[in-house]
Amino acid sequence: MSKPMTKTQLVASLADEMGADKKTATAALDAVAAIVAREVAAGGAVTLPGLGKVMCRARPERMVRNPATGESVTKAADKQVKFTIAKALKDSVNG
Template sequence: MNKAELITAVQTHSGLTNKKEVEAVLESLSAVITESLKAGDDVTLFGLGKFSAQAKPERQGRNPKTGESLTIAASNVAKFTAAKALKDALN
């Protein structure tokens, strides 16, 4: 499902009449989740799951082309854990 299909589906499901409003809500949700993760907070959407930020330490890797050892920098990554209700709905 792409962004346009998601907007249409949310509009149909929610009963909202304006696609621009639905798009603004989805973009705001994305921005709020991103800002919260940057601040180190977790975001829980009940029935859907939990977004969290996870720190990955610096580590050693290899260049697959040359086999040369290299250092992969530390980074933060987004992690999503599905809620039990979502897992149950899929099975």
């Protein structure tokens, strides 16, 4: 398995694909990340065409077990970010 692409590599590749400089590509990538974070934090969902859908799901209060002591404790309700992969991406990866 190869190493994951770093942000620097992603920005360089994005700049090349856009035909722009790295500063513009960095600004575009940061803007997309900020928009997704803001929308998901507000309880919405964002569909990234060709990649998938980012959404926030509420998890109810539940009982969890401390593995060190075996003690059961109640964990408060919280939110969890989910990413669902697009079918087009799955199909392209699986040939």
